[in-house]
Amino acid sequence: MNISTTIDRARARQVGPLPPEHPPVKIQKVGVLLVNLGTPDATDYKSMRRYLKEFLTDKRVIEWPRAIWYPILFGIVLNTRPGKVGKAYEEIWNKELDESFLRTYTRSQADKLAEALGAHDEIVVDWGMRYGNPSIESRLAALREQGCDRILVFPLYPQYSAATTATVNDKAFESLMKTRFMPAIRTVSAYHDEPVYIEALARSIEQHLSTLDFEPEKVIASYHGIPQSYFERGDPYHCHCQKTSRLLEERLGWEKGRLMTCFQSRFGPEEWLQPYFDKTIAELPRNGVKSVAVLNPGFVSDCLETLEEIAGEGGEIFRENGGVNFTHIPCLNDSPEGMAVIEAMVRRELQGWI
Numbered sequence: 001m002n003i004s005t006t007i008d009r010a011r012a013r014q015v016g017p018l019p020p021e022h023p024p025v026k027i028q029k030v031g032v033l034l035v036n037l038g039t040p041d042a043t044d045y046k047s048m049r050r051y052l053k054e055f056l057t058d059k060r061v062i063e064w065p066r067a068i069w070y071p072i073l074f075g076i077v078l079n080t081r082p083g084k085v086g087k088a089y090e091e092i093w094n095k096e097l098d099e100s101f102l103r104t105y106t107r108s109q110a111d112k113l114a115e116a117l118g119a120h121d122e123i124v125v126d127w128g129m130r131y132g133n134p135s136i137e138s139r140l141a142a143l144r145e146q147g148c149d150r151i152l153v154f155p156l157y158p159q160y161s162a163a164t165t166a167t168v169n170d171k172a173f174e175s176l177m178k179t180r181f182m183p184a185i186r187t188v189s190a191y192h193d194e195p196v197y198i199e200a201l202a203r204s205i206e207q208h209l210s211t212l213d214f215e216p217e218k219v220i221a222s223y224h225g226i227p228q229s230y231f232e233r234g235d236p237y238h239c240h241c242q243k244t245s246r247l248l249e250e251r252l253g254w255e256k257g258r259l260m261t262c263f264q265s266r267f268g269p270e271e272w273l274q275p276y277f278d279k280t281i282a283e284l285p286r287n288g289v290k291s292v293a294v295l296n297p298g299f300v301s302d303c304l305e306t307l308e309e310i311a312g313e314g315g316e317i318f319r320e321n322g323g324v325n326f327t328h329i330p331c332l333n334d335s336p337e338g339m340a341v342i343e344a345m346v347r348r349e350l351q352g353w354i
């Protein structure tokens with residue numbers, strides 16, 4: 001774009017002096033809203049129940065007919081799970097800030113992104129959660145209040161799934177249904193095969209392995225699972241995960257089979273995507289594999305599912321079954337590599353707006 005076009009566009013967007021009786025006009029800013037899955041406000045029973053209720057009543061997450069699911073959810077799950085999961089959260093709670101690490105990292109990612117985009121004073125960066133606080137609705141309202149008439153919603157999931165990416169977008173549009181002056185909206189799509197993302201994962205693996213005093217025979221890329229039935233109905237998530245792993249393996253240049261792909265965090269009685277992480281990590285030592293490293297490419301930030309289920313429980317299962325060396329490779333979080341990915345995706349999607 002040449003300079004005169006830029007100036008014309010800026011002029012066209014300027015609001016001239018308004019007559020005194022005119023309502024205030026708030027425009028000209030571009031909002032970027034980073035959205036992650038969510039997190040309870042605290043680990044007590046009530047907070048956990050509130051969070052799980054919002055999560056597990058989402059039709060994008062549990063697709064079962066409500067007549068079947070609700071008696072199970074309200075009769076069993078919401079009575080038993082808040083206590084159990086609350087204890088697990090306690091183990092990985094960020095005591096310093098009294099919040100989960102998912103919230104700490106998401107806030108830090110937004111702060112660092114704002115800094116990286118600092119040259120553009122028309123951009124306002126914010127962050128929110130699909131479940132729990134800060135809500136998508138409240139942050140979209142705050143961006144509108146600051147004059148954002150164009151907003152980029154960024155669901156922080158490298159691989160698309162209806163249970164994650166789509167439900168963030170649903171919620172964003174649902175909350176805008178109530179606004180009179182609806183901003184223009186863009187959403188960031190999956191970036192499972194973006195070179196900057198593959199490079200960031202590869203470097204995080206290489207850096208981590210270089211600090212170890214053992215060499216893992218296998219490195220497991222463990223992704224959150226989804227029910228097999230969602231995949232059969234057309235969710236591309238499985239293909240996205242497999243492609244990330246294939247590109248990562250190519251970039252690392254390892255012999256075939258050293259990088260394995262698994263799916264974790266099963267919930268409920270249905271069959272989920274396979275191979276299951278917990279079964280795999282138990283089988284490996286029985287097949288002679290004594291040293292492993294595990295990473296979670298599908299999680300933009302460390303959270304319950306990576307810190308407790310994989311780094312904690314996963315390591316225990318491996319050792320109980322005869323494994324010797326187990327290490328968890330942290331998620332990209334707010335590292336320079338992780339921020340390079342977020343910034344690249346945002347710059348890609350903001351083209352024409354800034």
Ligand SMILES: C=CC1=C(C)c2cc3[nH]c(cc4nc(cc5[nH]c(cc1n2)c(C)c5CCC(=O)O)C(CCC(=O)O)=C4C)c(C)c3C=C
Nearest residue numbers: 037038039061085100102161163164224226267303304305
């Ligand atoms: C049928 C249930 C679930 C589907 C489908 C599902 C998909 C899915 N989830 C993530 C990412 C995360 N999930 C997290 C926690 C979590 N997930 C489920 C259920 C389903 N997830 C539950 C019930 C919970 C809560 C904890 C528990 O009760 O076990 C988290 C962690 C949040 C945190 O605060 O730490 C993340 C992140 C993805 C990527 C995904 C599908 C692709």
Ligand SMILES: [Fe+2]
Nearest residue numbers: 037224265305
């Ligand atoms: Fe989940």
Ligand SMILES: [Fe+2]
Nearest residue numbers: 238239240242
């Ligand atoms: Fe596939």
